[in-house]
Amino acid sequence: MLTTLITNISALVTNDPTAGDHSPLGLIEDAALVIEDDRIAWTGRAADAPAADTVHDAAGHAVIPGFVDSHSHLLFGGDRTQEFNARMSGRPYEAGGIRTTVAATRAAADDALEANLVRHLTEALRQGTTTFETKSGYGLTTHDEERALRIAARHTDEVTYLGAHIVSPDFADDPAGYVALVTGEMLDACAPHARWIDVFCERGAFDADQARAVLTAGAARGLVPRVHANQLGHGPGVQLAVELDAASADHCTHLTDADVAALASGNTVATLLPGAEFSTRAPWPDARRLLDAGATVALSTDCNPGSSYTSSMPFCIALAVRDMGMTPDEALWSATAGGAAALRRTDIGRLTPGARADLALLDAPSHVHLAYRPGVPLVTGVWRRGFREV
Secondary structure, eight states: OOEEEEEEEEEEOOOOTTSTTOSTTOOEEEEEEEEETTEEEEEEEGGGOOOOSEEEEEEEEEEEEOEEEOOBOOOOOSOOHHHHHHHHHTOOOOSOTHHHHHHHHHHSOHHHHHHHHHHHHHHHHHTTEEEEOEEOOSOOSHHHHHHHHHHHTTTOSOEEEEEESSOOGGGTTOHHHHHHHHHTHHHHHHGGGOSEEEEEESTTSBOHHHHHHHHHHHHHTTOEEOEEESSSSSOSHHHHHHHTTOSEEEEOOSOOHHHHHHHHHSSOEEEEOHHHHHHHTOOOOOHHHHHHHTOOEEEOOOBBTTTBOOOOHHHHHHHHHHHSOOOHHHHHHHHTHHHHHHTTOSSSSSOSTTSBOOEEEESSSSTTHHHHSTTOOOEEEEEETTEEOO
């Protein structure tokens, strides 16, 4: 087994509270780490580092766990530039939102969808993302949902069936018929390619009863629930997510005290998606309220062509610190260990012996620079499964 020593690290974020400064980040200064094949074998002070087959000098820069992007929508055709331009210019726009992307996705060939997916994944990797989840939801037919998931599964283990994104335009007058399709024939075709099932539980999409039917049908097929919850207004999504022990309730923009208490007392991670609020000028989620209540919080990009067309986790960290009440330490933890919790993973989002060797080298002495220098491309090296890819 080959070993690699990365040494002369100014500040190493391990996300192990028993290490280093014993904070949630487990920060070790003047640090080093050893990679053995695809795993972390050792972390500690550089002066105590063991010998290794190869050595990489971090030149006094910081090293963090690779980002875990636990919510994205990367299987799509076309874009919605005109919609965004109109929204930012204060002009009305009637082109159909998600339905526009549905039409473009249905019309796209498999190789075009896969090329678009790979382009976005490469873009995210350059910015330090080493694990990503992605969803279907822009096909809304059995054929198009199945092919999206089949393509996604070639590139990640974290694949989510989102046939219940909106009611398909083909069933505009028969929402119950569409729910029957999503929980029947479509589920049968899609379940073999997915780990998760998701539903947009929101006014104008699916109500609580419809969402429960979708999620319980998926659970019966071995898919673990996730929920698009409480993005556009107060609603039942968060409570439903906690009731069904969903891995995450995503967006969480509009929460009652009861919603916050439920998230704090359950196993469901509150995944916040500040790119969506940035791109729609919607109110920011109150991360401080959730954290102070004891909820587990993740940060993710929600990369999609309509409401959050960014693949940059550093950008989302900066937004969370500037506008959502998070400290730089909390935002980084939520973008790494928090994302891992939202995917119910313990092998990623941390740099401890036995964890997967997914890490990013920053052109900065501290992780705080991710929020301190927003928009600056600070990631200069990325290792994934022990192999340097950037």
